[in-house]
Amino acid sequence: MSAFGSKRHEARWFLDVIVAVDNRRLVGPYFPGGPMNIWLLHPFAGGPGLGRHWRPFWLADAWGKMGHRVVVVSAGFHHLHREPRAPGPQRINGVDFWFLDTPRYDGSNLGRLRNNLSFAPAFRSATSAIAAQFGEPDLMIASSPHLFFISAARQIAQHFGARFWLEVRDLWPESIVALGMTPTWHPLVRLLGWKERSAYRAADRVICLLAGAEAHMRARGLSAGKFIWIPNGVSDGEIQSALTIETLGHPLIDRINQLKQQGRRVVLYAGGMGPPNAVEVVLDAAAVLGNTSPEISFVLIGSGTSLAALKQRAAGLANVEFHDEVDRSIVHGMLHASDCAVVAFHKNALYHHGISPNKLFDYCLFAPRSVIACEAQALAGLEDLVTARCAPDDPGALAASLRAALDGPARSRAERVAIAQRYSYSALAARYLAEAGDPA
Helix, strand or coil: EEECCCCCCCCCEEEEEEEECCCCCEEEEEEECCCCCEEEECCCEEECCCCCCCCHHHHHHHHHHCCCEEEEEEEECCCCCCCCCCCCEEEEEEEEEEEHHHHCCCCCCHHHHHHHHHHHHHHHHHHHHHHHHCCCCEEEEEEECCCHHHHHHHHHHHHCCCCCEECCCCCCCCHEEEEEECCCCCCCHHHHHHHHHHHHHHHCCCEECCCCCHHHHHHHCCCCEEEEEECCCHHHHHHHCCCCHHHCCCCCHHHHHHHHHHCCEEEEECCCCCCCCHHHHHEEEEEEEHCCCCCCCEEEEEECCCHHHHHHHHCCCCCCCCCCCCCHHHHHHHHHHEEEEECCCCCCCHHHHHCCCCHHHHHHHCCCCCCEEEECCCCCCCCCCCCCEEEECCHHHHHHHHHHEEECCCCCCHHHHHHHCCHHHHHHHHHHHHCCCCCC
């Protein structure tokens, strides 16, 4: 027996079949509806008490409720964690995690790179122990906040005879090049480009959060019929909480209600405060409205590398206030209390592949109105989430769109809940397996 355990037992549910779909022949194992062992690898997986990137937690929770056995494999330390996690298994709110022993770092790029590179060897070392506790995988899913562990995940899946699927959150290395973070000639970009092409060729399926990314992937080696679009969404628990959100109390919710009692209309931004987030465009729109519609106030909550610069930019604006990052549930209460939510993207060819920010789904469920500044191509497939869209990088257009949204009717809670249910993680989790070969 190898270090990866024995090969698949004869009694496995997997059967090799040839399936004809839309006149295309897809060759591979078939899931006849029985329970599976699913290993979901995500180096930065979040969840209750962990921090951001909740998608792996919600998918695992939904698949568990469908009868599958799921373990989320993540790094014991990374920059998004609220606190480091001891290596090994932990059960968090009903979801099994296995944390790998990865080195700590203080925010430096080299430290973070070392941490990223350590994930694959740490996973190899832990594989036998994970299999002993949770069973050999029938399905291995590698979700890619970075690409340095993809080949290891594929090799381990092959040793177990498991299917190997790749989940793509961001396009590497195109994202870091398009956002101006790394030049095209950099050796790291060349390495990531090679890994990207290898990953597309190796995966049995590629699940992507970006609706328009298939052409990009096909040009880099992805075979026809392998691409599946599954965006982000909202948890079923959050949909239920939207029905009783009025009972939630917090000083920041009180602050929004206070502003409204003073006759002000409140526009809320909740999210990252970094260069890709285009918060400066929101502030410039606030400056426009400060002159034409002084009753409109902007409340911004979040954190990020640009926070200090953004506060300096807004220093002379009486209609803008910043607050520190808070728990998701509090953000939801603030969205419900506000009059409108706003999000902005810069004009960038990267977004022609699509977008899927978590905040867009939260905004839809909890805020009575929401406005996005982005190109129409970026929002393709998600148009029902927002009240209005305007052109990016145009503060005047964003100000006008916000003014028009505030002058128009609010979307009813029933309408917003109905839309959100189409993006519930129970629905997305079922679609995830069904569209990739599981008819259950």
